[in-house]
Amino acid sequence: MEDKCDKLDTCDNCPRRSWLFRMLVGMNLATVASLLYPVLRFLKPRRSTSSGAFQVVAPLRVNQLRPDEEGNWPAPFEFAGKPCILVRTLDGEVKAFNAVCTHTDCTVKFRPQEGDIYCSCHGGVYDINGRNVAGPPPRPLESFKVNLRGKPGQEEIIVSRA
Amino acid sequence: MSHAPEESAVSPARTEGIQKFFHERLGLEVLAGLAAKKLVPIHRSTHFYFLGGMALFLFIVQIISGVLLSLYYKPSPDQAFESVQAFMTEVDFGWLIRSVHSWAANLLIGILFLHLLTAYMMRAYHRPRELTWVSGILLLLLFMAFGFSGYLLPWNQLAFFATRVGTALVGVVPVVGPDLLLLARGGENVTGDTLSRFYALHVAILPLLTLGMLGFHLFMVQQHGMSIPERDLRRYGGRQQIPTMPFVPDFLLRDAVGWYLALGLLAALAALFPWELGEKADPFGSAPEGIKPEWYFLFMFQALKQLPGHILGMEGEMLGTLFFGGVGLVVLVVPFLDRGPRSRHVLNILATAAVLFFIVMTAWGYFDKNSLRLILGASLSLGSLALTIPFTNRGTRSRSVLWLLGTLAFCLLMVGLLWELTL
Ligand code: FES
Numbered sequence: 001m002e003d004k005c006d007k008l009d010t011c012d013n014c015p016r017r018s019w020l021f022r023m024l025v026g027m028n029l030a031t032v033a034s035l036l037y038p039v040l041r042f043l044k045p046r047r048s049t050s051s052g053a054f055q056v057v058a059p060l061r062v063n064q065l066r067p068d069e070e071g072n073w074p075a076p077f078e079f080a081g082k083p084c085i086l087v088r089t090l091d092g093e094v095k096a097f098n099a100v101c102t103h104t105d106c107t108v109k110f111r112p113q114e115g116d117i118y119c120s121c122h123g124g125v126y127d128i129n130g131r132n133v134a135g136p137p138p139r140p141l142e143s144f145k146v147n148l149r150g151k152p153g154q155e156e157i158i159v160s161r162a
Numbered sequence: 163m164s165h166a167p168e169e170s171a172v173s174p175a176r177t178e179g180i181q182k183f184f185h186e187r188l189g190l191e192v193l194a195g196l197a198a199k200k201l202v203p204i205h206r207s208t209h210f211y212f213l214g215g216m217a218l219f220l221f222i223v224q225i226i227s228g229v230l231l232s233l234y235y236k237p238s239p240d241q242a243f244e245s246v247q248a249f250m251t252e253v254d255f256g257w258l259i260r261s262v263h264s265w266a267a268n269l270l271i272g273i274l275f276l277h278l279l280t281a282y283m284m285r286a287y288h289r290p291r292e293l294t295w296v297s298g299i300l301l302l303l304l305f306m307a308f309g310f311s312g313y314l315l316p317w318n319q320l321a322f323f324a325t326r327v328g329t330a331l332v333g334v335v336p337v338v339g340p341d342l343l344l345l346a347r348g349g350e351n352v353t354g355d356t357l358s359r360f361y362a363l364h365v366a367i368l369p370l371l372t373l374g375m376l377g378f379h380l381f382m383v384q385q386h387g388m389s390i391p392e393r394d395l396r397r398y399g400g401r402q403q404i405p406t407m408p409f410v411p412d413f414l415l416r417d418a419v420g421w422y423l424a425l426g427l428l429a430a431l432a433a434l435f436p437w438e439l440g441e442k443a444d445p446f447g448s449a450p451e452g453i454k455p456e457w458y459f460l461f462m463f464q465a466l467k468q469l470p471g472h473i474l475g476m477e478g479e480m481l482g483t484l485f486f487g488g489v490g491l492v493v494l495v496v497p498f499l500d501r502g503p504r505s506r507h508v509l510n511i512l513a514t515a516a517v518l519f520f521i522v523m524t525a526w527g528y529f530d531k532n533s534l535r536l537i538l539g540a541s542l543s544l545g546s547l548a549l550t551i552p553f554t555n556r557g558t559r560s561r562s563v564l565w566l567l568g569t570l571a572f573c574l575l576m577v578g579l580l581w582e583l584t585l
Contacts (some may be wrong), residue, residue: 045349072218075447081351083446104330104466104479109448121327122467135266136478138471142457 017093053080055160060086062094063154066112073110079159083107084144086157089128096159097130098142108141112132196384200409201402205394206552211413212420213273214383219421220270221376223428224308227263228365235315237361239354242317243442250439257436264437266428267309271458273424274302279546282496282513283553286389294382294498297375298384299494304372309456317357322443324455325360326352327463334480335487352445374545393553457528462486463521464527489516517546533585536578543571 056079065088067073076099077081085099087110097117099107106121116133117126125134130141148155183189202211225522234249234256249256278298281287287295314325329352332341348355390404398404407413441450455463462482469478492499492512500506525539547568554561 024477043345045347045355075444077290083448085448103471104327106326106449106453107447120449121323121453122463132471136467136469138477138479148271 021155055158056080056084058084058086058096058157058159061150061156062088062148063153065094065157071113073112076107076109077143080161084159085110085117086146086159090115094146094148094157095128095130096144096146096157098144100142101137102132102139102141103135103137181315197410198408200384201387201406202409202413203388203390203394204405204407205390205398206278206392207284208395210277210284210552211275211388212417213280215417216420216424217270217273217277218376219424220266220273220428221372223266223425224263224270225264225369227259229264230259232365237315237357238355239317239443239445242315242357243439246316246439254376258432261432261435261437262428265431265435267312268456268458269424269428269431271305271309271456274305275458276549278302278519280549283550284389284391285500287497288500289497291382291386291389294379294386295497296494297379297382301375301379303490304368306458308364308368311360311368311457314352314357314360315364316439317443318440319443319447319450320440320453320497322352322406322445323449323453325356327457328455329356329454331466331479331483334477334483336484361546391553393555395486405443446470454527457524460527461523464523467527486511518543521546533578533582536574537582540571540575544575547571 008013055144060074065074074086076085078084079098083099084095085097085108087095087097089095097108099109101108101119101121101124103119103122103124106107106119108117108124108126110116111118115128117128117130118124119126119135119137123141124132124137126137126141127133130143132138132140144159144161147160149158150156202208231249234245234253236245246260250260251257279567281295281298287508310325310328313322328347329343332346333339336344344350345422346356346359347353348359390401395401454460465486466479466482469482473481496509500509521542523536525542528538529535547564550564554564
């Protein structure tokens with residue numbers, strides 16, 4: 001009766017065959033998995049190349065923190081792989097924020113006239129303390145600690161993670 | 163005793179010999195048999211059958227122009243923008259090839275939208291064509307992915323921020339979002355690694371997937387023949403009674419006319435409105451004013467703009483992303499949701515709402531001036547209403563509703579035009 005087991009899918013009553021068949025399937029699955037694993041790991045990005053710097057000396061000094069002739073505020077600079085924006089309040093206090101909008105990752109800008117921080121992607125507005133006050137942003141901007149160093153009036157600005 | 167008659171007697175025999183050679187080896191009679199048997203039904207919406215062919219034509223244009231562009235393009239943040247700028251200005255017809263590629267991409271998506279809409283209205287997805295529909299939707303998604311990945315390649319400001327926003331939306335998907343974001347960007351931020359990934363996606367992964375899916379889609383069409391709208395079937399009293407024309411050559415020649423039209427439109431657009439390059443991306447600068455995605459993503463962009471930061475304790479953009487994902491899923495499984503007149507009625511209402519939403523959001527997001535928004539919205543509405551004409555009968559209530567809506571859209575268009583001209 002064993003001779004009737006000549007097809008792989010009809011070998012229910014043929015233990016040796018079905019065992020071999022299961023082994024075959026299992027081995028093939030194992031092969032696929034062992035091929036897939038390195039591929040998946042390969043797809044995972046490498047560690048970020050930008051430094052995870054803890055602090056940075058801003059490329060501008062306090063006296064350079066003012067709008068240019070066209071009324072544009074100095075552009076953000078890089079801090080630990082992210083854009084960092086510096087603002088100055090009316091009473092001269094300097095603040096630093098991660099300029100990545102908490103909505104969908106655009107880069108915000110400071111509007112000295114309005115005294116707010118604005119994101120032109122979907123019109124999100126933050127106040128000068130980085131609090132989201134209008135438009136779609138769901139959270140306030142991440143703020144950094146600011147230390148000033150040097151001659152009063154033209155101090156260096158040192159930005160660090162709080 | 164001239165040789166001429168002899169020679170002319172030889173050459174047909176030789177061509178016959180060549181024909182026989184290939185026939186024997188390639189089995190061409192199978193194809194010839196298929197071509198001879200393929201018939202295209204003639205009814206009131208036959209012209210909608212041309213849309214698929216036109217999309218196919220534009221896809222071929224994309225392959226050719228894309229391969230040409232790849233000869234000069236360099237996918238790295240330091241060189242991408244410069245290489246595009248260089249071939250646009252220094253290589254003969256470089257600007258034209260790029261312009262053709264960009265315009266054809268946009269036309270292709272537009273035609274696919276029409277193809278989708280008309281296939282829905284003809285109910286071309288009903289049994290046994292469910293998988294034709296599903297593969298069609300997947301193709302549309304693949305082409306949108308083509309558009310999204312290709313947008314970044316010139317590495318300009320607009321593209322850079324559009325990619326930041328687009329990939330951030332992937333990141334808000336619950337649970338798997340953060341991993342998907344890393345996968346899409348090749349890191350936490352949009353960098354040169356993102357550019358490499360998008361390049362590989364655009365020129366290798368998506369083309370392979372698309373060719374496979376397209377092969378399946380066409381095979382399905384071949385397998386089941388053209389779908390005929392029910393009302394036409396009823397009018398003629400069955401599939402057998404409907405008049406047909408042979409696919410080769412009658413329909414193919416008409417197809418060719420469509421391709422010529424598409425080519426003409428494409429050439430005119432590409433030459434008269436060369437695609438702009440913009441400014442080079444500045445990864446740490448602020449986003450410039452007027453950031454906008456391509457028009458076919460505009461409806462999502464505009465909706466996203468309106469959502470507040472929090473809705474029902476959820477972040478607005480997460481809700482938006484989940485909503486659009488859900489809509490996409492519903493569209494994908496439409497053939498399985500249509501299970502009779504009741505569900506069809508619900509589907510029709512949803513489809514109308516979706517088209518209306520698309521029109522309103524697109525018109526709203528495209529222009530800053532209300533008059534222009536009105537003009538665009540009204541024209542798009544008129545266009546969509548025109549598509550439904552073959553599906554209503556003269557003298558019925560639905561035709562009167564159509565007329566009413568059409569007149570309304572027309573009046574709105576006139577108001578818009580007057581407004582625009584007087585102000
Ligand atoms: S990304 Fe800033 S408002 Fe949307």
